[in-house]
Amino acid sequence: MNFAWGILLGLTTGMGAHFWISRNSRQTSMRMLERLSSTVGIERVTSDPAHFASQMVKYLRQQQQDMQELLAQIQDWETLARELPWGFLQVDEHNVVVVCNPAAQQLLQIDHWQPNVKVLLEWVRSYELDQLVEQMRHQAHQSSDPCTPQMREWQFYPSGGEAKPIPVRGWAVALQDGQIGLFLEDRVEAKTLEQQRDRWASDVAHELKTPLTSIRLIAETLQNRVDPSMRTWIDRLLNETIRLSSLVQDLLELSSLNLGASAALQMRPVDLVPLLRDAWQSLEPQARLREQTLDYQGPAEADLWGDESRLYRLLLNLFDNSIKYGKVGNPVHVRIQFQGARIAVEVYDHGSGLPEQAFESVFEPFYRTDSARARSDGGTGLGLAIVKQIVEAHGGTVCACNHPEAGGLWIRFFLKIQKVNP
Secondary structure, X not given: OHHHHHHXXXXXXXXXXXXXXXXHHHHHHHHHHHHXXXXXXXXXXXXXXXXXXXXXXXXXXXHHHHHHHHHHHHHHHHHHHHHOOOEEEEEOOOOEEEEEOHHHHHHOOOOOOOOXXXXXXXXXXXXXXXXXXXXXHHHHHHOOOOOOOEEEEEEEOOOOOOOOOEEEEEXXXXXXXXXXXXXXXXXXXXXXXHHHHHHHHHHHHHHHHHHHHHHHHHHHHHXXXXXXXXXXXXXXXHHHHHHHHHHHHHHHHHHHHHOOHHHHOOEEEEEHHHHHHHHHHHHHHHHHHOOOOEEEXXXXXXXXXXXXXXXXXXXXXXXXXXXXXXOOOOOEEEEEEEEOOEEEEEEXXXXXXXXXXXXXXXXXXXXXXXXXXXXXXXXXXXXXHHHHHHHHHOOOEEEEEEOOOOOOEEEEEEEEOOOOOO
């Protein structure tokens, strides 16, 4: 009897344990399924694990199909990068080159390239390219819009030594996980076309210079000899002739700079402070009509090594632009300060400024924000283009934006102080 009770007690205990384990296992499974369903985005509409398992099978099949499509897209992007006519490089967060298409290998003369082996400077001895990467990284960390690409132009010198420098334009784009994408354009053909254009413009300007001088002399001779009723027409002819002569002179100036006259700059010590006062004095009658004065803040002397006549033309063009487009009755501001081995010069006014998209275009030849106003003021549209060429001929940089307080156009250029062999 005791034996039977023992068997019954054992069966009861075993069944109870089996029920408890099954119930606990089922609850655990359901909790896991709940978590899994919320993770993969499947709505669990039934408490049947078998039905949920069938849903998971469908989900996994869909995921497999999506993965295949993603791999196909990756292959398409790899093919596109490989066949791009522009060079393309991709570096990781440590500047190790992970992608380098054939166009980049040819442009940068990279031999035996392998991914994930060397950093950028080991493959390409171009500090300008490395600085472009760092500039993009800085923007990605500091700016609220890290997707804005960074652009730079420079002369790339191949490691061969005797090879000619290659003009290159590069763009840097921030990618995921600290990686940077680089697009490189070979500018040899574009520079050749620009030189041909400049030679053509120079030839045309030379051909126009002599007849315009003759027309101006005739108009000045007739100015006091014609009937007063005809005087207006002679004055108009003379003004238009002077404007065209100025345009021709600017074309000659710009063409000479573009065609390599920078190598023949008359370099000598120059003090910018008296130079800028002389330039302002030349335009003072024009500024007086608009009740504008010069507001200079900076050192009493600002010596550097440069071409005095070119630098005078640079300042003259900047003042002319600020006087024309600044607000009447407000000063034109000039700031000079030393920054290590270079000197920084700022010129800004109280005008209406420019739209942001025009900051780069303002240095292009014949660019005008208001063509009618520029024409009435005698402008040629070449003033700031000449400014840029003079700055770059001196090995400097120039940029434009709107002044945060005055609101007008804010031109800043930076020149080296030390003596440079021309």
